[in-house]
Amino acid sequence: MEEILRAAWAGSPDGSDLPTRLAVACARALPVSGVGMALMTDEGPAGLIAATDGAALELEELQFTLGEGPCVDASRAGRPVLQPDLARTAPLRWPAFAGGALDAGIRAVFAFPLRVGAIRVGVLDLYRDRAGSLSADELAEALSFADAATLVLLHAQAGSPVLGAVAVLDERAEVHQATGVVSVQAAVGLAEALVLLRARAFAEGRPLGDLARDVLDGTVDFGSVDDSG
């Protein structure tokens, strides 16, 4: 994931078109024909962020309009929806979407929710013009792109630059527990709390896990100081 972000960054020093660059890089790295990325808030779909080609754009908009489709399900249920053969599986599950997808020449869709536990920021959708599953390596690559996209959208929503390519899917429970604590202390949502934590760690040049432990043992309190990082 770090490599993916670094490569996208290299072409976008101010970070303004990071989502588009990520989508393009994802379409190149994987055997897919198009990639779409949509923003999601607690209230529902909040608009398209990137689409690499006409079919991806069309299918993103179709699902948004219909309110049904693999990407909508992935986002709502918070789990990947992998559809290697749309012609076989989609008509029953998403009748309206299936027609549009097949008309647009799309035969497989792989939709990955962009989330960190309860924080849901969007969905990354891979489209392909032929049927077939992703291999284990391709799935790993797609999940890494999803992690990078999660980080980019998380910071984009909070209006904060992406600070350091530190994984959002941190394996340390402390980071996620501290996110919960900070959200209460600073009276903000979890997404903003995570951005606050990351910003503070980055500004102080210390590991995120260290800061998280300080939050948990009460050494650092995000409620007492007005420091929006």
Added chain:
Amino acid sequence: MAREQRLAEVFVELADTLVEEFDVVDFLQVLTERCVELVDTDAAGLMLDDQRGRLQVVAYTDEPARLLELFELQKAEGPCLDCFATGEVIANVDLTGSAARWPVFTEAALRSGYTYSHALPLRLRSQVLGALNLFTVGRQTLTDDHLAVAQGMADIATIGLLHERALHDQVLLAEQLQTALHSRILIEQAKGVLSARADISVSEAFSRMRNHARRTGQQLTSVADAVVAGALDHSELQPVVDRR
């Protein structure tokens, strides 16, 4: 109670959680706790393949076990990782004699007070989905009977991960593993929120959420969701009374 009877009870309990609205993290959590009890060990942890080339800890019975597992992941060394890499059982590792093979892990495990470690693979044919790790304090090794039960628990964990769905479906497996990872994160976030709101420790927060889930017949992740969303006030989550 006879061990066979208790074993049957646990299997029923686990089977009972494999219903339609099934909570994978809660299931794995119960499984690790029952495993410690049935196999006569002191701590257990369960790691899953995150499909990004790493393992992540998704269930654990206590803090030292979790820390040791994390340590193993960070240092990329230890019996659980070898078990995951090879798909082979690595049981009855005497930690007083394992320093040559796993120097960093052995030191950390001894520091936690463990004397034996055991790792069992979560196996689906040729694929390894994760590993169940057991740690023992004291001098006794596990018998073949104990190890058979432990491997049975690891197999049940695999079945639980796949739920009742088609075992060949790699797609569903990917969906299920990702769900487990994020459910774990959600629960950690909720522990943080509840501990800050109720001014209690994160482990007490976890106990109260689990207790509430059991009492009201809800999934643990639903309770965690409600805590995070502010839909469940901390005053509704009662302190856990120790009934032992």
